[in-house]
Amino acid sequence: MEDAMRSFDTYTDLGGAGIGGALPPATGGMIALSPRVSAPGFTMDFGRNEEIYGQEEEADFVYRLVAGVVRTSRLLSDGRRQVVAFHYPGDVIGLEPGDVHTLSAEAVTECRVALVKRRSLERAAERDNGAARDLWALTARDLQSLGEHMMLLSRKGAAERVAVFLLQLAERTETDRLELPMSRSDIADYLGLTIESVSRSMTQLEREGAIALPSARRVMLRNRDALEDYAC
Amino acid sequence: MEDAMRSFDTYTDLGGAGIGGALPPATGGMIALSPRVSAPGFTMDFGRNEEIYGQEEEADFVYRLVAGVVRTSRLLSDGRRQVVAFHYPGDVIGLEPGDVHTLSAEAVTECRVALVKRRSLERAAERDNGAARDLWALTARDLQSLGEHMMLLSRKGAAERVAVFLLQLAERTETDRLELPMSRSDIADYLGLTIESVSRSMTQLEREGAIALPSARRVMLRNRDALEDYAC
DNA sequence: CGTGAGTTTGACCGAACTCAAATCATGTGG
DNA sequence: CCACATGATTTGAGTTCGGTCAAACTCACG
Numbered sequence: 001m002e003d004a005m006r007s008f009d010t011y012t013d014l015g016g017a018g019i020g021g022a023l024p025p026a027t028g029g030m031i032a033l034s035p036r037v038s039a040p041g042f043t044m045d046f047g048r049n050e051e052i053y054g055q056e057e058e059a060d061f062v063y064r065l066v067a068g069v070v071r072t073s074r075l076l077s078d079g080r081r082q083v084v085a086f087h088y089p090g091d092v093i094g095l096e097p098g099d100v101h102t103l104s105a106e107a108v109t110e111c112r113v114a115l116v117k118r119r120s121l122e123r124a125a126e127r128d129n130g131a132a133r134d135l136w137a138l139t140a141r142d143l144q145s146l147g148e149h150m151m152l153l154s155r156k157g158a159a160e161r162v163a164v165f166l167l168q169l170a171e172r173t174e175t176d177r178l179e180l181p182m183s184r185s186d187i188a189d190y191l192g193l194t195i196e197s198v199s200r201s202m203t204q205l206e207r208e209g210a211i212a213l214p215s216a217r218r219v220m221l222r223n224r225d226a227l228e229d230y231a232c
Numbered sequence: 233m234e235d236a237m238r239s240f241d242t243y244t245d246l247g248g249a250g251i252g253g254a255l256p257p258a259t260g261g262m263i264a265l266s267p268r269v270s271a272p273g274f275t276m277d278f279g280r281n282e283e284i285y286g287q288e289e290e291a292d293f294v295y296r297l298v299a300g301v302v303r304t305s306r307l308l309s310d311g312r313r314q315v316v317a318f319h320y321p322g323d324v325i326g327l328e329p330g331d332v333h334t335l336s337a338e339a340v341t342e343c344r345v346a347l348v349k350r351r352s353l354e355r356a357a358e359r360d361n362g363a364a365r366d367l368w369a370l371t372a373r374d375l376q377s378l379g380e381h382m383m384l385l386s387r388k389g390a391a392e393r394v395a396v397f398l399l400q401l402a403e404r405t406e407t408d409r410l411e412l413p414m415s416r417s418d419i420a421d422y423l424g425l426t427i428e429s430v431s432r433s434m435t436q437l438e439r440e441g442a443i444a445l446p447s448a449r450r451v452m453l454r455n456r457d458a459l460e461d462y463a464c
Numbered sequence: 465c466g467t468g469a470g471t472t473t474g475a476c477c478g479a480a481c482t483c484a485a486a487t488c489a490t491g492t493g494g
Numbered sequence: 495c496c497a498c499a500t501g502a503t504t505t506g507a508g509t510t511c512g513g514t515c516a517a518a519c520t521c522a523c524g
Contacts, residue, residue, distance in 0.1 A: 074383065077464045082386045084379075097372030102379060129361060136368040140329030143375045147316075147334060150382055151306070154314050154424055156513095158480065184503065192386055197480055199504055216488080216503055232309045388481095390512065416471065429512055431472055448471055448520080 031114040033064050033092050034134040037124060041116040046107040053094055055104040061115045063094045068111020069181040072103040073189065083190035085145060086182065088172060092138050095121075109181045153192050161191040162201040163230035166211065166219060176221040184216070205230075263346040265296055265324050266366040269356060273348040278339040285326055287336040293347045295326045300343020301413040304335040305421065315422035317377060318414060320404060324370050327353075341413045385424050393423040394433040395462035398443065398451060408453040416448070437462075 031041035043066060046052055052063065055075060070087040084103055087093050093105055099118075125132040155161050165187065169178050180187075184195040191198065202219075205211045210226035211219050221227060263273035275298060278284055284295065287307060302319040316335055319325050325337055331350075357364040384400075387393050397419065401410050412419075416427040423430065434451075437443045442458035443451050453459060 074379075076383065076386065078388070080386075082383065084382075097369070097376055102376070125365070126361060129358060129364060132361060132364040132368065133357070136364065136371060137329070139368060139371050139375060143371060143378065144329055144334070146375065146378050146382065147306075150316075150378065150385065151308065151314065153382065153385060154308065154312075156310070156479095194481060195503075196482085196505085200480090203504075388511095426513060427471075428473085428514085432512090435472075 031064060031116045033062065033116060033121070034138065036128070036130040037121065037134045039116045039120040039124060041114055043112055043114045045110070045112045047110050048107055050107045052105040052107060052113060053101050055101055057101050057104075059094060059096055059099050059101045060118055061094060062092065062118055062121060063105070063113040063115055065089050065091045065093060066112040066114055069108040070105050070111055070113070071108050071182065071186055071190075072105045074103050081189045082192075083186055085149065086186075086190070095135070095138055095142075097139070108186065157230075158191075158193050158197045159201040159204050160230045160232070161193065162187075162198060163205065163210070163227045165191060166205075166221065167224075167227055167231060170221055176224075178219040178221070180217045180219060263296060263348045265294065265348060265353070266370065268360070268362040269353065269366045271348045271352040271356060273346055275344055275346045277342070277344045279342055280339055282339045284337040284339060284345060285333050287333055289333050289336075291326060291328055291331050291333045292350055293326060294324065294350055294353060295337070295345040295347055297321050297323045297325060298344040298346055301340040302337050302343055302345075303340050303414065303418055303422075304337045306335050313421045314424075315418055317381065318418075318422070327367070327370055327374075329371070340418065389462075390423075390425050390429045391433040391436050392462045392464070393425065394419075394430060395437060395442070395459045397423060398437075398453065399456075399459055399463060402453055408456075410451040410453070412449045412451060 028040070028042040030038050031043075032038040046068075052070060053059070053061070065087050067089050070091075070093060071083050072085050072087065072093060073081050073083045075081055086108065087105075093113075094101065096102055121131075121135065125135055152161060152164055155164065166178065169180070170176060182190075184198050187193075188195045188198045193201075202211070202213060205227070206213050208226060210221075210223045210230075212222050213219060260272070260274040262270050263275075264270040278300075284302060285291070285293070297319050299321050302323075302325060303315050304317050304319065304325060305313050305315045307313055318340065319337075325345075326333065328334060353363075353367065357367055384393060384396055387396065398410065401412070402408060414422075416430050419425075420427045420430045425433075434443070434445060437459070438445050440458060442453075442455045442462075444454050445451060
């Protein structure tokens with residue numbers, strides 16, 4: 001049983017202690033955003049649902065996620081929320097064209113991020129041509145992932161979207177036993193659905209044998225083909 | 233009457249002749265993609281619904297739209313089409329991260345584009361740091377516009393989406409008398425709706441006095457506030 | 465004037481939303 | 495260790511809005 005539990009463990013490569021109380025204090029040093037871009041910076045820890053940066057805030061920093069899961073989202077005029085992306089260790093977030101964040105970022109799980117001053121990146125890009133190219137590549141990756149997300153949102157059925165979401169997650173973590181770090185509400189806002197629709201879709205996928213749901217936050221992919229049929 | 237018609241005219245800054253038969257042949261010379269990026273290239277003309285480049289095609293060229301309107305779109309697995317953006321003169325299209333196009337581009341109206349070899353841009357970016365920054369900015373702009381489009385798609389109501397679409401268009405062309413270059417089908421695929429829903433929304437907006445529809449392709453914004461209420 | 469593509473309108477249906485209630489999970493204090 | 499409180503998730507019933515199918519209409523063009 002212990003083993004089964006362990007195999008769901010993920011998202012923190014900081015060792016068994018977890019992130020939270022008993023961590024070493026924020027550290028300073030050189031932060032690498034990409035192979036060619038590194039700059040002086042420091043790390044910070046955030047608890048669940050804490051805001052890392054806010055929509056409309058000055059974009060003074062760029063962040064590299066060291067451990068944990070982060071969501072970026074945007075508040076719509078009618079009060080609803082659009083979750084734009086979930087980020088995992090290694091991802092760079094907060095790198096935006098303008099000098100004001102168009103998104104906000106919050107910790108889904110407890111997490112640790114490495115901060116780099118935006119200005120020092122700009123200076124690096126002026127000096128070093130390779131660095132400039134890396135920053136471009138990071139923006140290009142965001143563009144691509146946003147495009148894929150839009151594809152997902154333009155799918156018809158609720159179950160389809162949930163199926164694709166689960167497959168995406170399985171690909172990220174390279175396992176069929178998913179530990180969902182995010183709530184139904186996060187998933188719903190990511191997929192453009194309500195929590196009820198997400199829940200019903202999950203149940204439906206389970207009824208059809210595509211997945212198993214040992215608990216709400218735990219999903220096992222039982223029949224990948226069935227899921228991929230939904231993805232069409 | 234002649235004047236009224238004229239005031240709907242737009243999208244071509246090539247003069248009265250229009251684009252099509254009686255044009256000078258494709259020309260060569262230096263093409264400017266941005267203030268700091270220009271490279272040798274040539275121009276080409278396309279008729280309505282002609283493909284400029286196709287999804288999955290080698291991305292050998294980058295294009296600057298000189299005259300006319302272009303849509304970029306993506307075919308979904310279930311056969312439907314997602315129109316990603318409408319482009320107007322001055323826009324740069326076809327600049328994508330990878331070396332394969334993830335979108336296709338088609339002429340909505342007859343149009344003329346200036347082509348630049350992708351490789352010559354890459355070379356320019358290696359030499360000139362300002363050029364690299366401009367290319368980054370172009371990608372960043374795409375990212376931003378895609379983000380705004382996603383906001384639009386995540387709106388609830390059909391009429392809301394159509395209202396926002398019309399306001400966007402009015403902003404682009406800086407007039408309240410819109411000549412829609414694109415078909416209802418294009419609009420529907422852009423907004424994630426059916427042509428019937430687009431049509432019904434238009435009619436509804438007209439009934440409520442927000443717009444007038446002298447003809448299907450002609451929209452006059454009668455009550456901007458009412459439209460902005462929809463945009464909320 | 466006829467033709468055909470594009471657009472509008474109507475009737476019906478179904479999927480997702482809304483509101484409400486039941487259930488489950490988790491942590492707390494006795 | 496258990497009872498309880500709280501929040502998250504699931505389930506149910508009814509409604510709404512956009513999709514689907516079909517038919518009428520418009521307009522540009524030959």
